[in-house]
Amino acid sequence: MGSETVIVDEVPFSPKITVTKPLSLLGYGITDIEIHFLQIKHNAIGIYLEKEIIQHLRDWKGKKGSELAEDDLFFDAIVSAPVDKYIRIVTIKEIKGSQYGVQLESAVRDRLAAVDKYEEEEEEALEKASEFFQSKFFKKGSVISFYLPAASRTAEISFQTEGKEEAKIKVENPNVTEMIQKWYLGGTRSVSPSTVKSLADNLGEILAQ
Template identity: 75%
Template sequence: MGSEMVDEVPYPSEITTSKPLSLLGKGLTDIEIHFLQIKFNAVGIYLEKEIIDHLGKWKGKKGSELVEDDLFFEDIVSAPVEKFFRIVVIKEIKGSQYGVQLESAVRDRLAADDKYEEEEEEALEKITEFFQTKYFKKDSVITFHFPASSRTTEISFVTEGKGETKMKVENANVVEMIQKWYLGGSRAVSQTTVKSLAEKLGEILSQ
């Protein structure tokens, strides 16, 4: 099984959870400060090949068109297929910084859709607590696993010298917005990732 590089991080072209999932999107989260690119994380998006069955109306569109259309990414998020996000740390930070970033991005999206209630707040607090005690060394791995049939996600964290830790998020609204943080088109945290996903799916849809 081959692998693809994201910056200097190797990503397997396929992983197997309950079934094989293909690497369809990859990129970086980064910021530019005084013309310097600071890279934080590598991102790999794995999806079931069956995702194509749910994107029929986009057939024949090029990746350059798809990346401009947030409705295309809405359809990816709502497709009832298994999804797996693999985030690899490039720049060391405290886990609490990542947790706060995730919390604020998800909360803003929930508030904008009028879905931010007590249950969502509680679910987000648990996620923040999960990351609070972690330290993101270089090459640490965070994963989000979204099963096809359920509206939950399992978050896992692995760093050198320590065992894997996991938590489950069972609030469907929070789960949806975590997906949108990474797959939300023009508002996604990594524009290189959504561009790569649109290009790859555009290729498959034009076959």
């Protein structure tokens, strides 16, 4: 990864950002949806991580990106690594916020139910996150971000669109926070295979050094 801006479907991603610590762009890609047999590009995604994440991935040293992309345990290690993470999602195709909220709720609930962690507390936290998006409208260029600080196992969600003030919410349920990460960083179960491949390739390169 160089120090140049990365362009994902005309959307620029800075190579580094600082929330409370410097984070590096280590993965990027798109999500798409199928409408009437056409693949429509939906969002561009940038994954920012602390470089220290490499210390938690030493077991995979020497593996190629193509191998890592198929290894869900590798992505589980990324999710559980005690480092700050930041997921930046930029709208390519405009949709209602309620549609995104339903996608989020459904994806996270299914993942929680699969590991028998969907209790009342998780349901409440997930509903709160979904409701945050209900009244929003995702114009092209709108930005959703998930900031996942290592210290607290929470997720700070923000939404920005042209002409409106930034809106924020905090999800404090660690199980919901984990599955939001896995929605985007869940290896073969991720909503964005292109992001997973990019992350595997870039981390594989760093691990080979």
